[in-house]
């Protein structure tokens with residue numbers, strides 16, 4: 001039987017045209033989240049010049065493309081959905097950036113240990129893979145001193161969301177204690193942890209937390225036409241999205 005995650009992302013791929021994917025690949029600067037805040041403002045990433053980068057849950061891989069343009073030596077995109085990877089490959093061909101792609105779930109990546117300097121995820125593994133499995137994989141794939149940077153919905157946003165078709169509101173909708181896997185009525189399984197659980201999980205896998213950037217919608221931002229599950233007004237008051245940055249401690253022999 002087909003995997004429901006892959007089926008869901010094959011449908012999402014059909015809705016997200018090559019034209020939109022190409023527009024994203026064409027951007028010159030790394031931009032973050034719903035309000036496309038520039039990396040020059042958020043400083044979420046280390047210098048990627050000459051680095052080997054893996055993107056976990058790359059989708060159409062525009063984020064990896066931005067990192068290659070920013071000077072990364074090698075970018076490997078990992079994703080389980082063939083349709084997403086086909087779009088990524090077409091864009092890669094068109095833009096001639098030389099990304100590599102691997103069809104796999106982020107919980108089990110068929111690549112050798114200690115192969116990368118930076119692991120990233122932009123709404124890929126960061127919300128769609130089980131953190132108790134993909135964080136250990138990221139640690140295995142990184143070289144000592146390597147960094148992990150990922151963007152996800154904030155836990156507070158999830159706690160305040162009545163359901164996936166309605167914007168977040170100003171009252172808590174569900175308990176935080178015990179939060180882990182999470183299924184909206186019409187979508188695949190997402191994964192969300194409390195901040196305490198994120199910190200413990202990262203530390204248990206050899207990471208030190210360097211930063212947690214809570215994204216605020218700019219003063220002049222309007223609610224996004226497509227990503228309308230949060231209003232700009234809500235996101236000016238509370239973080240709807242967050243970027244985690246962590247570094248793998250050197251392994252003791």
Ligand SMILES: C[S@@+](CC[C@H](N)C(=O)[O-])C[C@H]1O[C@@H](n2cnc3c(N)ncnc32)[C@H](O)[C@@H]1O
Nearest residue numbers: 009057058059060081084105106122124128129
């Ligand atoms: C929102 S998209 C990725 C974001 C990417 N930056 C983009 O917009 O194209 C989410 C991706 O996560 C992938 N995905 C779902 N479950 C996954 C898992 N367990 N491991 C890695 N990727 C997964 C899906 O196939 C999909 O391509």
